Amino acid sequence: MSVQPILEVENVSQRFGNFVALNKVSVAFEPGRLTAIIGPNGAGKSTFFNVLSGAFPPSSGRVRFQGKDITGLAQHEFARIGIAKSFQITNVFKQLSAHENVRVAAQMRETRFQLLRPRASLRALIDKADALLERVGLAHLRDKTAADLAHGQQRALEIAMALASDPVLLLMDEPTAGMSPEETGVMMGLIRQLAAERTLVLVEHKMKLVMGLCERLIVLHHGEFLAEGSPEQIRNNVEVRRVYLGEG
Numbered sequence: 001m002s003v004q005p006i007l008e009v010e011n012v013s014q015r016f017g018n019f020v021a022l023n024k025v026s027v028a029f030e031p032g033r034l035t036a037i038i039g040p041n042g043a044g045k046s047t048f049f050n051v052l053s054g055a056f057p058p059s060s061g062r063v064r065f066q067g068k069d070i071t072g073l074a075q076h077e078f079a080r081i082g083i084a085k086s087f088q089i090t091n092v093f094k095q096l097s098a099h100e101n102v103r104v105a106a107q108m109r110e111t112r113f114q115l116l117r118p119r120a121s122l123r124a125l126i127d128k129a130d131a132l133l134e135r136v137g138l139a140h141l142r143d144k145t146a147a148d149l150a151h152g153q154q155r156a157l158e159i160a161m162a163l164a165s166d167p168v169l170l171l172m173d174e175p176t177a178g179m180s181p182e183e184t185g186v187m188m189g190l191i192r193q194l195a196a197e198r199t200l201v202l203v204e205h206k207m208k209l210v211m212g213l214c215e216r217l218i219v220l221h222h223g224e225f226l227a228e229g230s231p232e233q234i235r236n237n238v239e240v241r242r243v244y245l246g247e248g
């Protein structure tokens with residue numbers, strides 16, 4: 001890799017009792033790129049995502065962000081250093097409106113200075129939430145309760161909330177999970193736009209989906225690094241074809 005990686009995973013292993021879910025995986029992510037982690041069922045993708053996003057520290061190995069060791073960093077510190085994440089299970093406040101959800105997320109990033117100027121700060125928060133809803137295509141659903149949004153819209157809302165911290169790195173776990181073909185198309189369009197502005201790493205089970213979307217793919221299999229490369233290289237990789245045989 002010619003440039004300094006934004007995120008580096010070094011020799012990461014994850015054990016659950018005697019079971020090895022990740023075995024000495026090392027991967028580096030270039031800034032500004034859209035990379036997908038793919039692999040068949042049970043490959044260790046979610047475990048890898050959890051390690052990247054700090055849900056739990058790995059059993060061994062290190063994770064570095066912009067050159068700094070972030071292994072074991074507390075969850076709430078992630079947004080502060082510039083990493084946001086969107087989970088497979090939607091994580092919105094169901095009883096609040098779309099706008100209130102994003103406002104709460106933006107508020108959590110308030111500085112002490114802004115808290116001293118409540119009126120200006122509230123206006124800024126309202127505007128920021130509106131801009132983020134616009135960004136993810138939900139402006140017309142601003143005042144709708146999150147519970148009443150369709151699944152795809154809830155996922156988009158969650159992304160707006162993740163963007164409220166102005167992350168330089170966005171991690172997404174199966175962003176199209178459970179979506180209809182139409183919702184999937186909308187989400188892929190959104191991911192493409194977001195990737196033009198920041199580094200994006202997503203975990204995805206469906207290889208076909210990421211082929212036309214990502215610049216680089218990393219393939220895991222049985223908890224081990226199997227291959228990495230451009231969509232073209234991965235499509236032609238004999239090992240990858242073998243493990244994906246019969247899959248979509």
Ligand SMILES: Nc1ncnc2c1ncn2[C@@H]1O[C@H](COP(=O)(O)OP(=O)(O)OP(=O)(O)O)[C@@H](O)[C@H]1O
Binds near residue numbers: 019020042047
């Ligand atoms: N908390 C846990 N305790 C025990 N085993 C676990 C735990 N989490 C994951 N595993 C095991 O680790 C392996 C990898 O799981 P993981 O969910 O990371 O794979 P995946 O590639 O995301 O699969 P899928 O595409 O099915 O979601 C699986 O065999 C799973 O059963």
